[in-house]
Amino acid sequence: MAILEVNNIGKQFESTKVLDDVSFSLEEGNALAIIGSSGSGKTTLLRCLNFLETPDRGSIIVKGETLFDASMPVKEQGKDLRTKRLHFGMVFQSFNLFPQYTALENVTLSEKLLAKEKPDFKQNKKEIYTQIEKHGVELLDQMGLADRMTHYPHQLSGGQQQRVAIARALALKPDILCFDEPTSALDPELTGEVLKVIRGLADQKTTMIIVTHEMAFARDVSDQLIFMDDGVIVEQGDPRQVIDHPREERTKQFLTRYAQG
Amino acid sequence: MFWSVTQSLLGGLLTTFQIFIFTLLFALPLGLVLAFGSISKFRPLRYLIQVLVWIIRGTPLMLQLIIIFYGPGLWLGHNIWSGNEAGRITATVVAFSINYACYFSVIFRGGIEGVPAGQREAGQVLGMTKTQIFFRITLLQMVKRVVPPMSNEIITLVKDTSLARIIAAYELTFAGYSFMKSNGLTWPLFYTGVFYLIFVGILTLLFNYIERRLDYFR
8 A cells, every 4th residue: 555645636826726636646665756847836745745735625645544635624634733744754945954953953853842742751851862862863874964963054064954954854754755856955066965865765765755856866766756747747657767758748848948958 | 429429320220220121021022922913814913013013113202101101190080100109110111111012023023034934844844833833943043133123122221211200200310310400410410321321331241242142053
């Protein structure tokens, strides 16, 4: 069974249809890449999955549990929003690290706050925190940032900041990790280090959705690819198939424009 | 003479200080509440606060003080402030708190809106509650942004306390002025300037310290 099922998602801002009847599913351990020009609805789709936007139509099902269904009463939709969000992790285009916290604090903050809700928190506070710190150190180490733990975001390069952001998103062990154009805000020479980390996560069979403009990367890393245009999925399937042999005219046009730069 | 004047002025300074500190104590949280109200999704509340801020910023503080102090006696038929010094100081603090809360609210609103939406969103996707997002993420970034404009307002407040003379609260300027009437001495009034300068000097050092302490992040 698919870990994620997205059915007929629709979203409208004022009179503009941003998403229209978007459906797809994702298997556990797979990476899904979403490509398409700016304004095609890719980012809005990710934001819907993370409950930063509420879809007008459709449903979102994770591990068989319906997290969202537009036909549910509004009150029901907003229930346990925090818990629902935790199924997804989000890496933003502009990193959005918390500037007043060190790299390690950025990674551990949410875990520490959630730990407070555990029934045994008061008795085992010290051990729980030590455990969380250890986990944070491991994650940053995995991102190749062992020597940057106590740095503040402004002391880090864009690539380093984005890697901290990835560690932060991984800290809560989300079922599905979402990337919203993770390298678009980076200088070209810094994209490599971030892509390498994401590639590493794909090798470890992390379930991911990656919105990206890096065609070659999408083609190599993803197991499944979606091309979006004007809020609809134009074509989806095997990444090599879609990028090398697109069937739809709109996909062809987009890829040609892209190849021309 | 110099010594007895100094003592007298120190007495006035105490009142000035009381007005200052209590106004801050009430106006800071009230300003934050008004700031939240002014960005609320509930329109009537937003409009109400906009009108309040317009009235308060649009009329002289001295006039507001007179209305607060004499208004109840004139229009409600009984004076709610006791006629002694404590009553005058209380009335002053009430008028000042309302006035300064309005100015603060505008500064706070700017501070809150200045924190990028991405900061709140990052907190949301990490499963934080609204309260956690405000206290753990937004607040400190907001404080950093509002320190310079707030220091301006707070320094203005020090000198605005002299307006309390209009309702005969015995604050620093009134203390200095009274020597002119009773002894024909003019220098005590000018001497009060030294007290204000020292007061503001200490505040300036304090604000510099806070700015330096918040310099570790950007």
